[in-house]
Amino acid sequence: MDSYIQKIREDSPTLNQSIYLNHASTGPLHGRTAEALRKYTEFWEKSDFEEPSIVRENIREQFAQLINGSKEEITFTPDVTHGTKIAVNLMNYDKDSNIVCYWNDYPGQVYQALYLNKTKNIEYRPVPDQKNVIQPEDFAEKIDKDTKIVLLSHVQWLSGFKANMEEICKIAHENEAYVLVDTIQSTGANVNDVRKWDVDFLTCGTAKWLLGPDQKGLFYMKKKLIEEFYPPFAGYHGTDQGSIFEPYWNVNKLEYLPTIDKFKDTNPGSFLYYIASKGMDIILDYSIQKAEKRIKHLTNYLIEELQKINLKEFITPLGEEYRSGIVNVRVKDNIEIVKKLKTKRIITSSRFGGIRISPHFYNTSEDIDKLVTELRQLL
Numbered sequence: 001m002d003s004y005i006q007k008i009r010e011d012s013p014t015l016n017q018s019i020y021l022n023h024a025s026t027g028p029l030h031g032r033t034a035e036a037l038r039k040y041t042e043f044w045e046k047s048d049f050e051e052p053s054i055v056r057e058n059i060r061e062q063f064a065q066l067i068n069g070s071k072e073e074i075t076f077t078p079d080v081t082h083g084t085k086i087a088v089n090l091m092n093y094d095k096d097s098n099i100v101c102y103w104n105d106y107p108g109q110v111y112q113a114l115y116l117n118k119t120k121n122i123e124y125r126p127v128p129d130q131k132n133v134i135q136p137e138d139f140a141e142k143i144d145k146d147t148k149i150v151l152l153s154h155v156q157w158l159s160g161f162k163a164n165m166e167e168i169c170k171i172a173h174e175n176e177a178y179v180l181v182d183t184i185q186s187t188g189a190n191v192n193d194v195r196k197w198d199v200d201f202l203t204c205g206t207a208k209w210l211l212g213p214d215q216k217g218l219f220y221m222k223k224k225l226i227e228e229f230y231p232p233f234a235g236y237h238g239t240d241q242g243s244i245f246e247p248y249w250n251v252n253k254l255e256y257l258p259t260i261d262k263f264k265d266t267n268p269g270s271f272l273y274y275i276a277s278k279g280m281d282i283i284l285d286y287s288i289q290k291a292e293k294r295i296k297h298l299t300n301y302l303i304e305e306l307q308k309i310n311l312k313e314f315i316t317p318l319g320e321e322y323r324s325g326i327v328n329v330r331v332k333d334n335i336e337i338v339k340k341l342k343t344k345r346i347i348t349s350s351r352f353g354g355i356r357i358s359p360h361f362y363n364t365s366e367d368i369d370k371l372v373t374e375l376r377q378l379l
């Protein structure tokens, strides 16, 4: 085992007491994030939040590295869904407009389309799948000149299917539609590239694969669109507020900043971003390219080992190009099995009739062996 991984494992209170294979739900507590939590209480004790605020601002640069954007294209949102809300509310809908979204995507996305359908009569065009595979052609069939925006998760939360963003963005742009991608199940585990994808909006959160403590949002918008769009909500943190030492807001007129921060509605706070920044360091110090490679190696191994114990019905499409950090395999009594695994300190989750297993780069083949051995006994 390489010494970096060994150290990460030794330092983590969670990894010391369990086989943690549940990054699609939440990240575990790491040594560095535990230390950040402790330090934050010291800042709080002294009522001195300057350092956490600086660290929070630096998270834009860290996140930019992970998606190949620039820090000037990234701002803070309360959660992942808020980023989707911004994007759908930027559109200029008319009576013929439609929104295209994968039918079984995360509810935070699908509900935006359903809501606009219910409240503004905007047509919602759900994209079907074939055995959880969603092809660019499936999108091409739904997108037309009246499509305003396409909503999609890069990696599906239930199946782990990874979409071909480049092709889908190309189809959307040929029809002058925008694309919003949710990468909460992908950033931190996959090499993301907003430039290559040519995506317009990206929404993500600090938890899960990014190893933050809980969800706070991060929102990307392509640079040339920042000028073009006016904020859809009247958020006061997107206006010039003076300095933190002498804050003021001109309440006689509403004037937004010319930067990406015009979409920052509220005070983002520093607590969760401060800790999340230390979580992101764990990935950046290792390299996202190396992390993706190791996750691929581990999930390939996991699939092989599951097949050996006769678990062969995968909710996850097995084609190499569709794969991510999530492997979901159908198991009878999946909810009970996940609970029993937990009593053995093996952490997974039950989703969609299967066991969803989601290792990060610091998991090992021994972790997988222990899971498979327990599963074989339980089944």
Ligand SMILES: Cc1ncc(COP(=O)(O)O)c(C=O)c1O
Residues within 6 Å of the ligand: 079, 080, 081, 082, 106, 108, 153, 155, 156, 157, 182, 184, 185, 205, 215
């Ligand atoms: C694909 C996806 N999007 C979004 C979220 C969370 O959204 P929010 O931060 O708005 O609760 C999750 C899981 O928590 C998810 O799996």
